[in-house]
Amino acid sequence: MPSLFTSESVTEGHPDKLADQVSDAILDAILAKDPLARVACEAIVTTGLVIVVGEITTDCYVDIPRIIRQTVREVGYTRAKYGFDAETCGVVSSIDEQSPDIAQGVDVGGAGDSGMMFGFACDETPELMPLPIMLAHRLARRLAEVRRNKTLSYLRPDGKVQVTVRYGDDGRPAGVDNVVVSTQHHDEVAVEQLRADITEHVIDAMISADVRNGSVRSFINPTGRFVIGGPVADAGLTGRKIMVDTYGGYARHGGGCFSGKDPTKVDRAGAYGARHVAKNIVAAGLASKCEVQVSYAIGVVKPVAIRVDTFGTGKVPESSIASAVNKLFDLSPLGIIKELNLRRPLFRQTAAYGHFGRTDIDAPWESTARATELAEELSLKA
Numbered sequence: 001m002p003s004l005f006t007s008e009s010v011t012e013g014h015p016d017k018l019a020d021q022v023s024d025a026i027l028d029a030i031l032a033k034d035p036l037a038r039v040a041c042e043a044i045v046t047t048g049l050v051i052v053v054g055e056i057t058t059d060c061y062v063d064i065p066r067i068i069r070q071t072v073r074e075v076g077y078t079r080a081k082y083g084f085d086a087e088t089c090g091v092v093s094s095i096d097e098q099s100p101d102i103a104q105g106v107d108v109g110g111a112g113d114s115g116m117m118f119g120f121a122c123d124e125t126p127e128l129m130p131l132p133i134m135l136a137h138r139l140a141r142r143l144a145e146v147r148r149n150k151t152l153s154y155l156r157p158d159g160k161v162q163v164t165v166r167y168g169d170d171g172r173p174a175g176v177d178n179v180v181v182s183t184q185h186h187d188e189v190a191v192e193q194l195r196a197d198i199t200e201h202v203i204d205a206m207i208s209a210d211v212r213n214g215s216v217r218s219f220i221n222p223t224g225r226f227v228i229g230g231p232v233a234d235a236g237l238t239g240r241k242i243m244v245d246t247y248g249g250y251a252r253h254g255g256g257c258f259s260g261k262d263p264t265k266v267d268r269a270g271a272y273g274a275r276h277v278a279k280n281i282v283a284a285g286l287a288s289k290c291e292v293q294v295s296y297a298i299g300v301v302k303p304v305a306i307r308v309d310t311f312g313t314g315k316v317p318e319s320s321i322a323s324a325v326n327k328l329f330d331l332s333p334l335g336i337i338k339e340l341n342l343r344r345p346l347f348r349q350t351a352a353y354g355h356f357g358r359t360d361i362d363a364p365w366e367s368t369a370r371a372t373e374l375a376e377e378l379s380l381k382a
Contacts, residue, residue: 083231123289279368
């Protein structure tokens with residue numbers, strides 16, 4: 001029978017996403033000077049304060065307070081009346097070096113931690129991503145766009161979006177059921193105007209008639225008021241929006257966040273590598289839906305397990321696909337870093353609006369250049 005699935009996204013002004021961007025901005029600044037640096041940097045944002053903690057091992061110097069203030073400024077917290085702003089917020093930093101017990105495993109090319117990571121792809125969208133999360137990101141980005149270009153000058157940086165998609169008996173998207181938009185705004189705008197403007201400039205502008213496939217219920221600022229927002233309303237923390245970062249809950253998640261972690265961290269590199277493999281499997285036409293799980297042991301170079309699940313959509317046996325993946329892809333931490341060229345400053349751009357399905361940024365894990373190779377390898381065994 002038909003079913004519903006909901007995913008959410010948030011704007012870059014959401015407190016948790018602000019923390020993610022601070023963490024990745026610091027990471028990028030360090031990698032620009034020292035590509036071999038070890039970074040595990042987390043941020044907390046609250047009323048008038050940013051706290052940065054973690055472990056960083058590097059010979060270079062970066063001005064962490066300046067990076068933090070610049071990031072807050074770029075997101076849009078530029079006025080004290082917002083309750084949080086780049087010029088007056090306090091900055092506290094407490095950084096240590098990476099534990100030598102962990103470093104000894106990473107130094108030889110092994111995983112810096114034990115754990116499992118997931119990658120996923122499906123053919124619901126051109127980006128080979130689930131439709132609900134792609135629509136949610138589209139609406140959240142649009143909220144920021146109409147704020148920045150002054151189309152809706154009364155909007156403020158904080159915001160959240162949910163999109164519920166109907167799925168038919170065949171498991172394919174059948175249309176959008178409802179949309180929820182909550183956006184911070186100036187105190188003087190009437191809720192009726194805000195709802196009409198968001199409907200016209202955000203929802204109608206971003207969800208086309210063919211995707212809607214009928215009427216769409218909308219819930220815009222359901223409480224009627226969202227003036228107090230950002231860190232002054234809710235403390236933010238790096239890594240609290242991992243479903244926004246990945247597949248909107250549509251696929252499984254290993255539990256580790258990405259932001260603030262250099263590419264030797266398997267939480268990040270393993271998830272990117274698994275997405276890369278899953279996307280190439282779907283792009284090769286080997287399945288219409290694919291989830292790849294990669295498991296690591298601390299200090300061990302190669303993954304201890306790789307699992308491929310095509311949810312019954314595979315054109316060849318899953319065991320054959322897994323064997324081809326093992327043969328063609330080096331999913332060791334250093335193998336992923338080399339394949340995707342990850343020792344460079346490209347992570348701040350991922351810290352809002354998702355790490356996957358991105359065509360607007362340099363995201364090498366989104367490449368499908370290995371699809372032909374996979375298809376040729378498996379055509380011998382099909």
